Amino acid sequence: MLSALFCGAVVFPGLFYSFKKVFRSKFTQWSDADVVCVSERLVSAIHASLATAAGLTVVTSCRHIMTDSHWLVNGFVLFGAPYMANDIYAMYLSHYHTQRVKGHVGSCSSHSVQTVKAFLIKDWMLVLHHMVLLLIFMPITLFFRRGLGDFFVGCLFTTEFSTPFISVGKVLIQLGLDDTRLHRINGIIVLMSFFTCRILIFPFMYWMYGQQFGIPLHKVALHLPLHCNVGNLVILAPQIYWFILLLKKAKRLYLRQKRGNGDGHKDHQFKE
Numbered sequence: 001m002l003s004a005l006f007c008g009a010v011v012f013p014g015l016f017y018s019f020k021k022v023f024r025s026k027f028t029q030w031s032d033a034d035v036v037c038v039s040e041r042l043v044s045a046i047h048a049s050l051a052t053a054a055g056l057t058v059v060t061s062c063r064h065i066m067t068d069s070h071w072l073v074n075g076f077v078l079f080g081a082p083y084m085a086n087d088i089y090a091m092y093l094s095h096y097h098t099q100r101v102k103g104h105v106g107s108c109s110s111h112s113v114q115t116v117k118a119f120l121i122k123d124w125m126l127v128l129h130h131m132v133l134l135l136i137f138m139p140i141t142l143f144f145r146r147g148l149g150d151f152f153v154g155c156l157f158t159t160e161f162s163t164p165f166i167s168v169g170k171v172l173i174q175l176g177l178d179d180t181r182l183h184r185i186n187g188i189i190v191l192m193s194f195f196t197c198r199i200l201i202f203p204f205m206y207w208m209y210g211q212q213f214g215i216p217l218h219k220v221a222l223h224l225p226l227h228c229n230v231g232n233l234v235i236l237a238p239q240i241y242w243f244i245l246l247l248k249k250a251k252r253l254y255l256r257q258k259r260g261n262g263d264g265h266k267d268h269q270f271k272e
Contacts, residue, residue, distance in 0.1 A: 004075045008082040015043045016090055033097035037174050040090035041167035047083045048163030051076065055157025062151040065212050073150045076157065077141050084130045091126065095119040129238060155205050156235070162193035179257070187250055194246060198239040202232055 019039035023030060030038075054076040062068035096115055120127060141153055165186055172183045206220040213223070221229050 001074055001078055004078040005081060008079040011079075012043060012047065012083040012086045015046065016040065016086060019043065031097070031101050033094065033101045034174055036090065036097050037094045038171050040087070040094050041170050041174075043083070043090065044087060045164035045167040047080060047087075048160035048167075051080060051157045051160040055154045055160070058150055058154025059158065062154065065151040065208055066148050069147055069150045070154070073153045074142055077138055077153075081134060081138055084134050088127055088130050091123055092116065092119045095122060125238060125241075151208070152205055155201055159198045159201055159239075161197040162190060165190045165193055178253075184253075184257075187253065191243075191246060191250060194239075194243055199236070199243060202236050205232075 016039055019042055020035050023035045023038060027034070054072045058070045058072050061070050092115075096111065096119070099115075099118070145153075169183065169186050169190055172178055172180070172186065177183055203217070207217050209215070209224070210217050210220045215223055
């Protein structure tokens with residue numbers, strides 16, 4: 001299994017470095033912020049796609065949701081661990097170069113404790129999310145499950161299904177294409193996939209447990225250990241928070257587009 005950890009440590013940093021090198025040579029007009037941001041989002045999309053594929057493989061392979069096991073669970077947890085560490089570093093670089101482009105030269109003229117602190121303050125929830133996965137979720141999955149619940153770990157892998165679309169949206173914004181039909185269609189897909197795979201997946205897991213053991217959905221939580229329910233709530237809470245942020249962002253974009261169309265219509269009437 002250590003080979004999976006080694007492969008992840010080579011693949012994800014290698015992809016990030018390779019994308020940066022290619023974009024710098026092919027798109028010379030791009031700033032460092034553009035290069036780093038697009039590279040980070042592409043690596044994130046690749047990891048999420050692999051996680052989703054692994055999750056679907058595990059979920060469809062487990063006949064019994066508690067006792068059936070699949071080698072991909074532990075294998076992908078180890079393979080994906082270096083991605084989490086690399087993504088924190090990539091997010092920091094993206095923050096650093098973005099602040100420099102915005103003209104915050106005084107605070108971001110070079111890497112320092114202040115630049116790291118500013119990054120942690122701005123993206124504390126994402127950093128915390130990654131650290132929890134590395135320091136809590138990974139040890140629990142590898143050492144404390146007693147070989148039970150691979151089905152549910154597979155379900156958690158599939159929560160990454162929405163990430164490639166989120167990455168595409170951020171890349172489109174970075175490229176100045178945030179006022180296009182492609183960006184609007186992608187935004188709708190983001191909302192639908194996020195709600196389905198990051199929020200509805202939790203009642204689905206409870207429903208599957210009830211189906212396996214003949215328990216009504218509304219009574220499943222009472223049959224589970226307290227730490228299982230608490231763990232699910234801890235994972236679900238930031239998903240709901242992020243989904244609310246996505247809805248607010250979608251509302252802002254819709255209102256901005258509506259105002260733009262209204263102004264365009266008024267200009268057209270004035271010309272006539």
